[in-house]
Amino acid sequence: MVSLLDPVILQSILLIAISGTLICIAVHFIPVGGAPAAMAQATGIGTGTVELAAGSGLVGLITASYMYSSLPDPQSQMLLILASGAMGSMIMIACTMLMGSMVYAFGVGVPFASAQVKNDPITGDRQDLYMSKGTQGQGLPTVCFVSGVIGGMLGGIGGALIYYVLIGLYSQSAIIGTSAAAVAGVFTVGVFYVNSVIPSYGVGGTIEGFHDPKFRRVLPKDAFTSFCVSIMCGIVAVLIAGGM
Amino acid sequence: MSEIKEIAPNKLVLFGVLGGLLGIYLTYLFPVLGMKIGGNVGGLLKVIAPTFGALGGICAVVWGADAVRRVSKYGLGTGVPSIGQIAMGMGIVASMFGIAIMAKFPLAGPVVSLVTASIIGLIIGWFAQNVIKMKIPVMVRGMTEIAAAGSLIILGFGVAVAGNFQFETFVKMVFDDGLILAVFWIGAVAILHPFNATLGPDEKQKRTTYLAFSTGAITMTIIGIGAIMTLGLSGAITMMLGIILWVIYYKKFWDEVYKDASSVLGTGLIPKTEA
Numbered sequence: 068m069v070s071l072l073d074p075v076i077l078q079s080i081l082l083i084a085i086s087g088t089l090i091c092i093a094v095h096f097i098p099v100g101g102a103p104a105a106m107a108q109a110t111g112i113g114t115g116t117v118e119l120a121a122g123s124g125l126v127g128l129i130t131a132s133y134m135y136s137s138l139p140d141p142q143s144q145m146l147l148i149l150a151s152g153a154m155g156s157m158i159m160i161a162c163t164m165l166m167g168s169m170v171y172a173f174g175v176g177v178p179f180a181s182a183q184v185k186n187d188p189i190t191g192d193r194q195d196l197y198m199s200k201g202t203q204g205q206g207l208p209t210v211c212f213v214s215g216v217i218g219g220m221l222g223g224i225g226g227a228l229i230y231y232v233l234i235g236l237y238s239q240s241a242i243i244g245t246s247a248a249a250v251a252g253v254f255t256v257g258v259f260y261v262n263s264v265i266p267s268y269g270v271g272g273t274i275e276g277f278h279d280p281k282f283r284r285v286l287p288k289d290a291f292t293s294f295c296v297s298i299m300c301g302i303v304a305v306l307i308a309g310g311m
Numbered sequence: 312m313s314e315i316k317e318i319a320p321n322k323l324v325l326f327g328v329l330g331g332l333l334g335i336y337l338t339y340l341f342p343v344l345g346m347k348i349g350g351n352v353g354g355l356l357k358v359i360a361p362t363f364g365a366l367g368g369i370c371a372v373v374w375g376a377d378a379v380r381r382v383s384k385y386g387l388g389t390g391v392p393s394i395g396q397i398a399m400g401m402g403i404v405a406s407m408f409g410i411a412i413m414a415k416f417p418l419a420g421p422v423v424s425l426v427t428a429s430i431i432g433l434i435i436g437w438f439a440q441n442v443i444k445m446k447i448p449v450m451v452r453g454m455t456e457i458a459a460a461g462s463l464i465i466l467g468f469g470v471a472v473a474g475n476f477q478f479e480t481f482v483k484m485v486f487d488d489g490l491i492l493a494v495f496w497i498g499a500v501a502i503l504h505p506f507n508a509t510l511g512p513d514e515k516q517k518r519t520t521y522l523a524f525s526t527g528a529i530t531m532t533i534i535g536i537g538a539i540m541t542l543g544l545s546g547a548i549t550m551m552l553g554i555i556l557w558v559i560y561y562k563k564f565w566d567e568v569y570k571d572a573s574s575v576l577g578t579g580l581i582p583k584t585e586a
Contacts, residue, residue, distance in 0.1 A: 101390065117393045242414050242478060249486040253403060256495070260400030264393045265435070269443045271388035285443075292438040299434060300404055303427070307411040 071302065080301035082232045087262045087297025088290050089225030094120045094266040095286050096218025097160065098211035101272040103203060107175045110182055110204035110211060110275050112167045116267030117260070120222055123160040124259050127223030130155030131230055132252060142235055152227025153220045160219035164212055171206040179206030183279045189213060204275070214276025225262075229255045233304055240308040254307075258300045262293050317516045320381065324456060327374020328425070331463035334367015335421045338470045361471045361545045362552055365534055368467025368498075369527035369556070375460030375502040376523035377516070382453035383506050384514075387445075391510065394457060395503025399495050401431045402461025406469070409462070414478040421476060424462045432458025457502075464498040465491075468534045471549055474542055490537045497533050501526040515571060521564040528557035 071077070097119050100111030112119060131152030135141045141148065171177055180197040181187065182204035187194060189210045198204055207215075233251035237243045243250050269289035274281055341360035345353035375398060383391045409424025410417070436454030439445050447453070469491070470476050473484035485491045505522040506514070535550025569575060 115390045115393060117389065117396055121396070242411065243482065246482045246487050249489070249491075250407070250482060253486060253491050253495070254407065256492075257400045257403040257407075260396045261404070261435070264389075264397035264400070265439070265443070267389040267393055268387065268439055268445055272390070288442050288444075292442050296431075296435055296438065299431065303404055303408045303431075307408055309412075 071305070076305050079232050079236055079305055080298060083229055083258070083301030083304060084294050084297040086225040086228035086232075087258060087300065088294045089221050089228070090120065090124060090259060090262040091266045091290055091293030092286065093124070093218045093220075093222030093225060094263050095270065095274060095282055095289070096214045096221065096276055097123075097274075098164075098207060098215050098276045099267075099270070099272070099274055103273065107171060107177045107205045108202040109273055110180070110206065110208065111273060112164060112207070112215075116270065116272070116274075117263050119160070119163065120218075120263035120267075121259060122163065123156040123219045124222040124226045124263065125256065126159035127152040127154075127156030127219075128226045128230055128252065128255055128259070131223070131227035132234075132248065135231065135234065136248070141231075145231055148231050149224050149227045152230075153223040156219040156223025156226070157216050158219075160215050160222075161212075164207055164215050168207050168212075175205075177205040179208045180204045181208045181210065181275055181278070183275050184210070188278050203273070210278050211276045214278070217277070222263075226255055226259055229258055236305065236308045243308065250307075254304055258297065258304075261296060261300065265289060265293050265296065318377075318520070320377065320456075323374050323377045327371050327456075327460055327463065330370025331367040331374075331460075331467055332421055332425070334363045334365070334370065335463070335466055335470050335476065336418075337363040337367075339418070339475055342475075358545050359548055361474050361538060361542055362549045364467050364470030365531040365549050365553065366467075368464050368471065368534075369524065369531060371460045371463035371467055372498070372501045372527035372530065373520060373523045375457055375464065376505040376519065376526075378453050378456035378460060379502055380506040380514075380516070380519055381449055382447060382457070383510065385447040385449070387447075391507040392499075392503050395499040395507075397435070398457040398461035398502055399465070399499040400461075401435065401458040402428055402463075402465045402498075403491075403495060405431055405458065406462040406465045410466070410476055410478045410481055417475075417477045420478075421463075421466055424466055425459055428458040428462035429455050432456070460502065461498070464502065465494060468494045468498060468530060471531070471534050472538045472541055472546075474545070484541045488541070490534075490541070493533060493537055497530045501530045513571065515567075518564060518567040518571060521560055521567055524560035525557055525564055528553050528560055532557060 098111035099116045100109040103109035104111045105113030134151035178197040237247035266289040269285040341356045345356035405428035406424040410420040413420040432455040436451035440450040532553030538546030
């Protein structure tokens, strides 16, 4: 039986809680348009929050675990593992947004415009002139793209951090031992899904990125929820390693 | 609109919990019985045991799909798939915890998983209702049920692949070869698809439930293919039974669709030129 008050264990639980919160924050950065965006009637990528966050996060998990397995002493190289997780996620989300933009620009034929700001905070371009009547903006303006890449980075770091903490714990566990990678990976997927669905309920399906007024309104309560839920997941994860 | 008689949620909870747990425990009980009886009957019991896990999983799918239906009716804003994914996320965390912490007393594992999942679901539901303020009156109960159903789905179909729910066997047979991802994903689709496909003002519980049986049976078929790899003959039985159940329930769903539609007409292809 593991003692929950052991400093190493407490640190692990806290790290899992922080990673869960990072994943939650990441979801807010990713420009998600849901079904309206699929019809080019809202800014963002035309699919659900969970699909995008999980899609990029899981690629981050793959790159992080690959880095973990190819380092000679992985437990002392936390930064490298987190960085490779972040890279994987960023590449994935950037590819998704690039291909989505190609479809919006050359397939649907809409100019990219944000409905939430008058000028793009990064390029300074006017947005409202290019917005079609009766829509909530279309496509992915520069600010959304940048925001999405930041989101991918945070999500990748979050996923990689959970994996790093759990594989460290499980590889020393008597009952898991050699299967540590598989169990840690699957557990990470579980925590990832919980933490990417919670904020998607908060944002209610669509968000443009960090420039969206919704971002500031919903982020604190979503992050708080994710932190509490991830602490619980962390305790559960730590107890698995010990058995009874 | 006339009132349509629906199956009460409590009845479906009982169906899911009892059916799911019964299926999972029978996979444990049958090999023990088979040892005692011995001979051909004993051998047969041992071979068909894992199939009951998958049948228990189908009970959990039907229950979970109804819970998804009750919650998603209010409109989540993020689409129904998200709720199937959070169900599996919570379910996998809880079921691993249940069977790992009870590694020395494996018989208690499934019950502990179910209770843990319910607690996790309750907490997430409470947060969704009171902190995120989703304003869905059935959120707390719905999340609890969905999480619990998720854990039973993972355990039921996992047991069909592993043969029993001892942690060591489960990890070796389900996790190491990656079949857990099949259980995770196909289980998620099984729970979210029925309502996602039938939602709308004319959605009826009977139709959704038949579709849930059929998605559960598809999951059983695919898990059966996976189980051929790990258990051999038992997997083949799971797969065959899955196909049979799928055909039966898909036909029932099909009939229900024809009954609910005012009429079904073949319209032909869209004409190439305007008339």
